[in-house]
Amino acid sequence: MKKRPHVVVTRRLPDAIETRMRELFETELNIDDVPMSPDALAAAMQRAEVLVPTVTDRIDAALIAAAGPQLKLIASFSNGFDHIDVEAALKRGIAVTNTPGVLTEDTADMTMALILAVPRRLVEGARVLSADRDWAGWTPTWMLGRRVTGKRLGIVGMGRIGQAVARRARAFGVSIHYHNRHRVAPQVEEALEATWWDSLDQMLARMDIISINCPRTPGTYHLLSERRLKLMRPEAYLVNTARGEIVDEAALIKLIASGAIAGAGLDVYENEPMINPKLLRLAEAGKVVLLPHMGSATIEGRIEMGEKVLINIRAFFDGHKPPDRVLPSML
Structure with a gap:
């Protein structure tokens, strides 16, 4: 049986998405939905093969430099990607994806x-x-x-x-x-x-x-x-x-x-x-x-975002190019 990638999710996602993630991957969920501190993020990046952050998580060059060698993908649950140092990730051989178009x-x-x-x-x-x-x-x-x-x-x-x-x-x-x-x-x-x-x-x-x-x-x-x-x-x-x-x-x-x-x-x-x-x-x-940053806050939109995250992770670990890969040229 093919080894399932270890995925760490930094925030609470819709139930349907979390359930599917558990079915497909070895997944750590954030049931309490408490934002991760920089130390907690660093620890997650030491053990995860895939990190699923959101726009509230600042994944800077220092965190990426301290990531474990097993971290291969940052599959962000977000339309934007300015919270991630994409260039630093690329230099470490870590792919970055987002969830464009659904919001x-x-x-x-x-x-x-x-x-x-x-x-x-x-x-x-x-x-x-x-x-x-x-x-x-x-x-x-x-x-x-x-x-x-x-x-x-x-x-x-x-x-x-x-x-x-x-x-x-x-x-x-x-x-x-x-x-x-x-x-x-x-x-x-x-x-x-x-x-x-x-x-x-x-x-x-x-x-x-x-x-x-x-x-x-x-x-x-x-x-x-x-x-x-x-x-x-x-x-x-x-x-x-x-x-x-x-x-x-x-x-x-x-x-x-x-x-x-x-x-x-x-x-x-x-x-x-x-x-x-x-x-x-x-x-x-x-x-x-x-308003409290609720422009994209619909049930339908959040589920579609989660589905994109799932597709990006599966494509990456199946050896294909993720459909929503972010490159420095897009900045």
Whole structure:
């Protein structure tokens, strides 16, 4: 009987995925779902042939250098892979895979929800009915937000998720603009009626809403720097469901607090899981809508992610190229 690879899973996964993992591999599960400390991760990498981390696990060069010689695959349960030092893993002969493509629609749904929630003040309104005070009833000038229809949406990153956001926004009568490293195919632009900007600066200065949908790479760290954020119009809103580090969070807080930017909808943060107290105060004041990194949190999406992890592990140990292998050239 062929020896089954020893797999260590760092967080709790859907029951169906954990059960199948136990059937296929010698699997250690994290039943308590307590995040692993760096020491615990190091110990896991000393005994595992396959590590299955998530975006909350920082697999840096030091951890990879200390890994045992038996570790051959890091099969991440994640769409992104910026939490793993892919180059260091490659040098050690450790393959890295992720789970792309299955969270596109879920993340785009949440992005669109924030695009609607922030200008229309939905969270503020919901809070009124849950507070310890009586609602006085409808009045013509109370809780006025801004109309979404007819506005210009600037999408930063026109990949799968960016295009899915564009499709949804068009249904609300929003004009689609985008900035991307490369211009998308003409047929995609035509279908989305999208306008390409080769200059991010130029686009930022003209949009009503900015949506961040690009991956976190060394080149996108603080892509929306303080200088760029200052280009946004005072009536504009920013929505980020990608990665917190793409936006200079301290600068964003300062500009929203001063009225230089109208507000923001955030599902990701620069120092997760720590949330800047100033952001929490802005949320209390109705200036921002904050969500706890739940853009991809659907049962269907998590199961599809797990299925990709299973396929990547099986393909690797069957001697085939994993379908979702990550290479440094993708960074």
